Amino acid sequence: MRGEETQVTLSMPEFNIIAAVAYREFGLKIIPEKMMMVQSRLRHRLRALNLPDFDAYSRMLDTPQGIDERRFLVSALTTNVSHFHREPHHFDLLVKALAPELKQRIQAKERIRIWSAGCSNGQEPYSIAMRLLQVEPNLTQTDFRILATDIDPKVISFATEGAYGSRLLSGVPDKDRRQFFKEKPNHSIVSDELRKYVTFRELNLLATWPMQHQFDAIFCRNVVIYFDVETQEKLWPRFNASLAKRGVFFLGHSERIALPGKCGFKSIGPTAYEKCVAATGIPSTKIRGQNGTS
CATH class of the missing domain: 3.40.50.150 (Vaccinia Virus protein VP39)
Incomplete structure (x- = not known):
């Protein structure tokens, strides 16, 4: 299962849907150059949701049923780096x-x-x-x-x-x-x-x-x-x-x-x-x- 999952790739139309949801819902501006990063960070969500590919994921994400998943989306696409007494x-x-x-x-x-x-x-x-x-x-x-x-x-x-x-x-x-x-x-x-x-x-x-x-x-x-x-x-x-x-x-x-x-x-x-x-x-x-x- 894990070996098959690593072969799942993200197409440009699927990326565009995910990027549009991220911008509309959270203001995140994701440029096409980040496509491989998005693919890497979201592959585990396909496994968690038992979805076969990014087409199914992107279609689910942009529906009312995808509201809960959008919270996981923003978690995957943002980087939480901080430390005490920073700056x-x-x-x-x-x-x-x-x-x-x-x-x-x-x-x-x-x-x-x-x-x-x-x-x-x-x-x-x-x-x-x-x-x-x-x-x-x-x-x-x-x-x-x-x-x-x-x-x-x-x-x-x-x-x-x-x-x-x-x-x-x-x-x-x-x-x-x-x-x-x-x-x-x-x-x-x-x-x-x-x-x-x-x-x-x-x-x-x-x-x-x-x-x-x-x-x-x-x-x-x-x-x-x-x-x-x-x-x-x-x-x-x-x-x-x-x-x-x-x-x-x-x-x-x-x-x-x-x-x-x-x-x-x-x-x-x-x-x-x-x-x-x-x-x-x-x-x-x-x-x-x-x-x-x-």
């Missing part, structure tokens, strides 16, 4: 942005909210929580929460469990491991004290955003690189609308807002922006017709 200058900028008013807000018991959009395996939101709790331990005395979302249900499940092997813990200082993790024989688990500040949810960024409150900071790093320019430009005003006054917005190292002022942002550092005015354009609802999960 540390962003965490420095976050502290710098929040520090001037942080103590007063804690004393007033004000809400402090941060969104990790595209949280992958969870290292980013846990890193945010660790850094802020180290800078200001009294955050425990106020309403401090981090929302962590991703389109991939597999990584949401992994991040919620919070169990990391030594390779995934690279970059975490020993003192942080002692403070924020429970050591097990072959891995470490995020402590209950850290875990309580982070909530994980499945969310498609192109769908409706169910959040009712604005955020002091939004991290959306190494996510929009999968989107074309048109989709990115529709997302910028939505992120702006979801930020509180002078909130900060972080992108990945290879991502940029071409005209930040037009979208209500100003640059404050490498791939880091501050909300300066409310952007005009699409409100914080869905871009196309996708269904999202809060």
Whole structure:
């Protein structure tokens, strides 16, 4: 069976259907040069679904019956690579942005909210929580929460469990491991004290955003690189609308807002922006017709 499966090939018409579904549902722009990658990553789905070829798969995918399979599709076509304290200058900028008013807000018991959009395996939101709790331990005395979302249900499940092997813990200082993790024989688990500040949810960024409150900071790093320019430009005003006054917005190292002022942002550092005015354009609802999960 496995030998036969490896001979199943993906034709261009089948690729076009899969690429069209990926773009329509998730905003993923897959160019024809990625055809062999798509073929390799989706062969296991044929076996899982007991389908004979990619023709049957592509036809099933683009029907109402293929809704559940589309979640597996996005998991297969995206790469979840992350590590703790990635791009540390962003965490420095976050502290710098929040520090001037942080103590007063804690004393007033004000809400402090941060969104990790595209949280992958969870290292980013846990890193945010660790850094802020180290800078200001009294955050425990106020309403401090981090929302962590991703389109991939597999990584949401992994991040919620919070169990990391030594390779995934690279970059975490020993003192942080002692403070924020429970050591097990072959891995470490995020402590209950850290875990309580982070909530994980499945969310498609192109769908409706169910959040009712604005955020002091939004991290959306190494996510929009999968989107074309048109989709990115529709997302910028939505992120702006979801930020509180002078909130900060972080992108990945290879991502940029071409005209930040037009979208209500100003640059404050490498791939880091501050909300300066409310952007005009699409409100914080869905871009196309996708269904999202809060």
